[in-house]
Amino acid sequence: MQRxxxxxxxxxxxxxFGTTFLVFAMMRLMPGDFTDFLGGDFGALDAExxxxxxxxxxxxxxWAVQYVGWIADLLRGDFGVSVYSGRPINEDLIQRLPITLExxxxxxxxxxxxxxxxxxxxxxxxxxxxxxxxxxSAIGLLAVPNFWIALLAxxxxxxxxxxAVPTPTYPGLLxxxxxxxxFMLFPAILTGAAGAGYQMRFGRTAMLEVMRQDYIRxxxxxxxxxxxxxxxxxxxxxxxxxVTVIGLFLPGLIGGTVVIxxxxxxxxxGRYFIHALNGRDLFIVQxxxxxxxxxxxxxxxxxxxxxxxxxxRIRYS
Amino acid sequence: MASxxxxxxxxxxxxxxxxxxxxxxxxxxxxxxxxxxVKYPMGMVGAxxxxxxxxMAIVPALFxxxxxxxxxxxxxxxxxxxxxxxGSQWWFGTNALxxxxxxxxxxxxxxxxxxxxGAVILAKLLSTFIGTVSAFFGGWIDAAIQRVxxxxxxxxxxxxxxxxxxxLEPRLPDIGxxxxxxxxxxxxxxxxxxxxxxxxxxxxxLSLREEVYVEAAQALGASDARIMAKHMVPNLFAYVIxxxxxxxxxxxxxxxxxxxxxxGVQPPAPSWGRELNEAREELARYPHLAFFPGLxxxxxxWSFNMFGDALRDRLDPRLRxxx
Numbered sequence: 001m002q003r004x005x006x007x008x009x010x011x012x013x014x015x016x017f018g019t020t021f022l023v024f025a026m027m028r029l030m031p032g033d034f035t036d037f038l039g040g041d042f043g044a045l046d047a048e049x050x051x052x053x054x055x056x057x058x059x060x061x062x063w064a065v066q067y068v069g070w071i072a073d074l075l076r077g078d079f080g081v082s083v084y085s086g087r088p089i090n091e092d093l094i095q096r097l098p099i100t101l102e103x104x105x106x107x108x109x110x111x112x113x114x115x116x117x118x119x120x121x122x123x124x125x126x127x128x129x130x131x132x133x134x135x136x137s138a139i140g141l142l143a144v145p146n147f148w149i150a151l152l153a154x155x156x157x158x159x160x161x162x163x164a165v166p167t168p169t170y171p172g173l174l175x176x177x178x179x180x181x182x183f184m185l186f187p188a189i190l191t192g193a194a195g196a197g198y199q200m201r202f203g204r205t206a207m208l209e210v211m212r213q214d215y216i217r218x219x220x221x222x223x224x225x226x227x228x229x230x231x232x233x234x235x236x237x238x239x240x241x242x243v244t245v246i247g248l249f250l251p252g253l254i255g256g257t258v259v260i261x262x263x264x265x266x267x268x269x270g271r272y273f274i275h276a277l278n279g280r281d282l283f284i285v286q287x288x289x290x291x292x293x294x295x296x297x298x299x300x301x302x303x304x305x306x307x308x309x310x311x312x313r314i315r316y317s
Numbered sequence: 318m319a320s321x322x323x324x325x326x327x328x329x330x331x332x333x334x335x336x337x338x339x340x341x342x343x344x345x346x347x348x349x350x351x352x353x354x355v356k357y358p359m360g361m362v363g364a365x366x367x368x369x370x371x372x373m374a375i376v377p378a379l380f381x382x383x384x385x386x387x388x389x390x391x392x393x394x395x396x397x398x399x400x401x402x403x404g405s406q407w408w409f410g411t412n413a414l415x416x417x418x419x420x421x422x423x424x425x426x427x428x429x430x431x432x433x434x435g436a437v438i439l440a441k442l443l444s445t446f447i448g449t450v451s452a453f454f455g456g457w458i459d460a461a462i463q464r465v466x467x468x469x470x471x472x473x474x475x476x477x478x479x480x481x482x483x484x485l486e487p488r489l490p491d492i493g494x495x496x497x498x499x500x501x502x503x504x505x506x507x508x509x510x511x512x513x514x515x516x517x518x519x520x521x522x523l524s525l526r527e528e529v530y531v532e533a534a535q536a537l538g539a540s541d542a543r544i545m546a547k548h549m550v551p552n553l554f555a556y557v558i559x560x561x562x563x564x565x566x567x568x569x570x571x572x573x574x575x576x577x578x579x580x581g582v583q584p585p586a587p588s589w590g591r592e593l594n595e596a597r598e599e600l601a602r603y604p605h606l607a608f609f610p611g612l613x614x615x616x617x618x619w620s621f622n623m624f625g626d627a628l629r630d631r632l633d634p635r636l637r638x639x640x
Contacts (some may be wrong), residue, residue: 011464018468023480030484136359139626143618145570147577148593148611155604255475259574263597273476274578277483289476297471 005305012297019297020074023289024067027282033059034083034280057083057283074290080283082276089287092272097291100268102173103257106188111195111249116242119203123238124230126208134200141197146190146256150263153186170267187264191256195249202245207238244307247299254292353631360627366620373423374430380423391420391587400603409609413595418606422613425587429617432499432582433569436506440568441561443511445553448518449545452526462515469512475574481505482580498583506571510564521556525549555632562625566618573614589614 035050045053054060058069073080079089122134171179210216211234219229258270265271269288276284340348354361373380394414401411409418451462469477482501489497489504525531526549534544575581576590584591589610596606 011467014464015467015471018464019471022468022472026480026484031487132359135626139619139622143566143570143615143622145573145577145590145593145611145614145618147574148607148614151593151597151600151607152604152611155600155607251470251473254473255574258475258479259578262578274479277479285480289472289480292473292476293471296473300471 001308004308008301008304012301015297016294019293020071020286020290021067023286023293024070025063027280027286028063030280032280034282037279070286079287082284083281084279089284092284093269093287093291096267096269096272098173099170099266100257100261100270103184103188103191103261103266103268104253106184107192107195107253107256108246108249110189110192111199111253112246114192115196115199116203119200119242120207120235120238122200123204123207123211124234131204135204138197138200138204141193141200144193146193147259147263149193150187150190150260153190154263170265184266187260187266191253191260194256195252198249198252199242199246203238203242206241207234210234210238213237240310241307244303244310247303247306250299251296254295353627357627357630359623360630363620363623363625363627366616367624370426370617370620371430373426375427377423377427381420391416391424400599403605410603410605412592412606413599418592418609421587421592422589422609425589425592425610425613426617427494428499428582428586428588429569429572429614431495432503432506432572433565433617433621435495435503436510436568436572437561437565439503439507440510440514440564441557443507444513444515444518445550445557447511447515448520449522449549449553451515452519452522453541453545453549463519466512466515469509470516474509474571477509478502478505478571478575479578479580481508482575496583496586498581499586502572502575502581506568510568514560514564517560518553518557521553522549525552559625559629559632562628563622564625566621566625569614569621570618 033054035045035053038053039045051060058066061069070080077090079093081088082092118134118138122131125131171183173180216229216233219233224233254270257268258273260266261268261270262274269291273285273288275281276288350361353364395411395416396414398407398411399413401407403410407417407419409422412418412421447462447466451459472480482505485501485505486498489500491497492500495503528548531544531548534548539547572581573588573590573593576588577594579591579594582588582591592610593607593614596603596610600607
């Protein structure tokens, strides 16, 4: 087990360097850089000024020097500065990270409380009307574009003065918790919805798989009550894959927060990313891409480890 | 490796329990469709919508009244006709530039279907290739390929797509009906999914590699390429077809998400996601401009998923109901 964990950690290193370099290279291969936008309404800057500004951020050096410098900064926990405001990115992140984290956690909770129970009941009552409705709605959730529902909700809320009217500014979680939850709940539902569809389908499969096992047949033939068979023998075993798979929804969830934050004007990391990318604020884009990637790599790692701990039948070589 | 059902068929025919099916092909097709419809009614509904969408993409003129068929009403600018309500002249109303929404959505099917199908075909070719090569050779080749796959997988999908689209956007040529921005989305979605889904292909291919017939081919001195092409890939086929049918919906959804964020199909080409983006500006006053494009996206993704699900049940009962 320890050897497996160690091996897994060692394998994460090339992935990390690979992804950071990929993001780094992409930002430099993009057509146009921030100096093209700096002139604003007063026309483009001349080449000399551009070169001066680029030199100020070390962008005149060759890639190897820039990359090593950036990685060294990252390892010291320094994400660099915004090329527009000159503010350290760390300061911006302290404000924005908790917001996206809140959205992500809420979405995750919604994903789990909608997805898992429906999936499991669907499996227990396989081929009943409940199962059909459950499966059809799971596919519905996968198919519905969350930005569409978000727009319709905003339009309807505006018309009929429903509670989901987005206030123009984001109320802080600590300053005004109730208003904050009211503001965040609907975006969170939308962010979590697609994942809930997957969770339902996955939960159903996992439960079906378990219910076909010999020990379930034994439990039935012992004359145990339905409750005991399903909950003690079935659910307990099905929950292992179901719980571990939650971590795998993260990449989709991060994409979801980008879209939903843009629509609802939530000042989190997703909106920060889009805004920075459109202005080619390269250090911000790099920082965010690295953070998102770290979250995914780390959660995959935890999923793998959890899985092998919870399920002793699976031993990695 | 014949499927269980095929083996059963052969046995029944051999032992004279059943006559071989000698009906003409079209009758078999009709009967097959009927039994599919009876067994998977929702899958059949999906298939019908799918066929309609493909027809829309190939011959949009079939679905639009004559007045709309002029390219002008779809990509022209008519300031006088801005924001007309849905009615007999403009079925779904007109948008901020006075373009007919119904026509744009019908013509948008071509964009969605071209990108969806194109991305899926490319992605599946790529994932089959990567997965088979990785599983067949093993060793350092496998290890190296898997590191690259992990890299692609670690960057959240939408972030990966957006970064690549921005990087590649103006650098590709137009190819036939695909403008360069559509081509970029198609390629990026295909490459991403090709790498990510090569993992499952590799898993299946790893078990195929242990089959006796692969060993036999090796013993007979068949080349590596021949073993992969003639013995492994054909047996991956059912799996690839099923996962392809399930991925079209996802590809369409990714395209509309990108277009919605402004990184996708560029105006004036009609795209459902882009249309939703433009509807945001006057959302409170003209919510119907947001309603119809989303409905098209939803119907497309839903129908492909429904059909893919039914197809999977039909072709590979072992996977029934899995994700």
